[in-house]
Amino acid sequence: MAAPIDPRFVGKASAPLEVDVERGQIRRFAEAIGDADPIYRDEAAARAAGYPAIPAPPTFATSLRPNDVREGIDIDWKKLLHAEQSYRFARPLLAGDRITLVQRIAAIYEKAGKSGVMDFIVMETTGHDAGGALVYTATSTVVIKR
Amino acid sequence: MRTPPVLHELQVGSALPELVKPPIERIQLVKYAGASGDFNRIHVEEGFATAAGYQSVFAHGMLSMAFLGELCARVCGGPGPVRELKVRFKAITWPGDVITCGGTVTAIEPVGDGASAARRIKVSLWCKNQAGEVTCEGSAELAA
Numbered sequence: 001m002a003a004p005i006d007p008r009f010v011g012k013a014s015a016p017l018e019v020d021v022e023r024g025q026i027r028r029f030a031e032a033i034g035d036a037d038p039i040y041r042d043e044a045a046a047r048a049a050g051y052p053a054i055p056a057p058p059t060f061a062t063s064l065r066p067n068d069v070r071e072g073i074d075i076d077w078k079k080l081l082h083a084e085q086s087y088r089f090a091r092p093l094l095a096g097d098r099i100t101l102v103q104r105i106a107a108i109y110e111k112a113g114k115s116g117v118m119d120f121i122v123m124e125t126t127g128h129d130a131g132g133a134l135v136y137t138a139t140s141t142v143v144i145k146r
Numbered sequence: 147m148r149t150p151p152v153l154h155e156l157q158v159g160s161a162l163p164e165l166v167k168p169p170i171e172r173i174q175l176v177k178y179a180g181a182s183g184d185f186n187r188i189h190v191e192e193g194f195a196t197a198a199g200y201q202s203v204f205a206h207g208m209l210s211m212a213f214l215g216e217l218c219a220r221v222c223g224g225p226g227p228v229r230e231l232k233v234r235f236k237a238i239t240w241p242g243d244v245i246t247c248g249g250t251v252t253a254i255e256p257v258g259d260g261a262s263a264a265r266r267i268k269v270s271l272w273c274k275n276q277a278g279e280v281t282c283e284g285s286a287e288l289a290a
Contacts (some may be wrong), residue, residue, distance in 0.1 A: 025181075031214040032174065032181035034167060037148060039224055045148075049224050058215035058228045062208050063182045077186065078198040082207040086232035086284075092225045 002091045005073065006120045007145070011056045014067035014103040021064070023095035026056045029063055046064055056093040061136050064093075066101035066125050073121075075144060083120070084141040099135060106139070110146075119144045149226030155290050156267055162249040165217045170205050174224050205239035210282045211270035212274045217247045217271070218286050226289075230265070237275070244276040251271050252285070265290045 021041075025118055030040035038045035046054045062085075093099070107122040125138040152163065169285045175189050184206055185196040195203045211233045219225045239245060249271040257264040267288040 028177075029181040032177040033216065034174070035212075035219075036148065037216075037219065037224075039148070049148075050227065051224065057212065057219060058225050058231050059212045061183070061206060065183045068269050070230045078188070080186075080193075082235055083212055084212075084234045085208065086230065088230050089228060092228070 004110060004117075004146070005045050005075070005108050006119060009073055009105050010108050012069055012105045014069040014071075014101075017065075017067050017101045019064050019099050019101060021056060021093050021095055021097040021099060023054050023064065025094055026054055026060060029060050032059055033057065033059075043099070049125075051092070052094065054095040056095070058087065058089070058092070060093060061087055061127065061138055063100055064101055064127060066103035069103040069105055069123060070121070079145040081145075082140065083143045084139075086139045087136055089136045093135060097135070098130045100129075104125050115145065115146045119146060148223070151221060152269065153222050153227065153288060156221075156251050156254070156290075158251050158254055160251045162217060162221055162251075162269060162271075164280070165213065165220065165247040167213055167245045167247070170209075170239060170241050170245065172203065172241050172253055175203060175205055175209070175241070178206055178212075182206065182208060184208065200238075202241060204241070205243075207233075207235040207239075207277065207282065210235070210239055210245060211284075212243055213247045213273060214249075214271045214282070214284060214286070218269070218288060221269075222288055228286060229289050230252075230287040231284065232286070233271070233282050235282045237281045239273075239275065239281050243281075244275050245281065247273050249286070257289070269285050 074114045103125045106124045127135045212246045218228045255266045255267040272283045
């Protein structure tokens with residue numbers, strides 16, 4: 001039986017990481033999810049739709065991986081499941097964006113379920129653009145069966 | 147060819163046009179792992195998945211969320227108006243499953259003082275498998 005996740009990790013933040021949003025990465029993401037919209041592949045189509053550059057599909061933000069704030073926390077990955085995910089966008093991500101990512105642990109709690117006690121970790125990731133403006137906030141809740 | 151957006155035709159209670167995805171293939175899970183950077187072995191390594199007690203590998207929950215993102219972007223004519231997307235994962239999606247995405251407009255609210263024409267359209271969202279089981283559900287806010 002795994003130990004509970006230590007709540008003292010709440011507030012822990014990852015070291016900021018700068019990542020570039022590349023058009024090839026957007027195209028491969030659109031291909032993987034099976035979204036055929038040409039605005040994710042063709043700059044002319046993106047401009048015709050009113051975007052200054054190729055935009056990214058909404059959940060593309062997941063492929064911008066921050067330094068993992070769970071580093072150093074003992075987690076049984078076989079027992080971990082993604083429970084909830086949310087995004088708030090100020091604007092869509094665009095090819096050419098340089099985004100600074102920081103991930104924080106927002107909450108750690110346990111809950112008794114049908115199959116026993118489960119541990120929850122809530123992580124919040126922010127993405128700021130080169131001008132310092134917040135582009136999006138992503139919140140992930142993962143559950144670990146004990 | 148692009149699907150024309152229906153955002154400005156929506157009213158409270160309107161159903162979003164459904165999006166039916168092709169059957170989930172294992173190779174799609176490999177592609178998604180590579181494209182998203184989520185290399186959790188449970189989605190791509192059969193032995194790892196069965197050792198963890200699952201019948202086989204299974205889809206990343208985020209793949210289903212991506213389908214809901216595609217549905218919202220279709221409705222809007224692009225990803226730009228999608229201001230919020232939220233999902234709760236309910237059931238596992240297996241290779242071979244056919245996922246249908248849909249939703250309903252729950253509210254249309256003016257933005258700011260209401261003097262401008264800007265509105266926020268709130269929708270509830272779901273993914274179902276071929277058996278009609280809800281695999282994830284959520285909501286979105288679309289700027290109109």
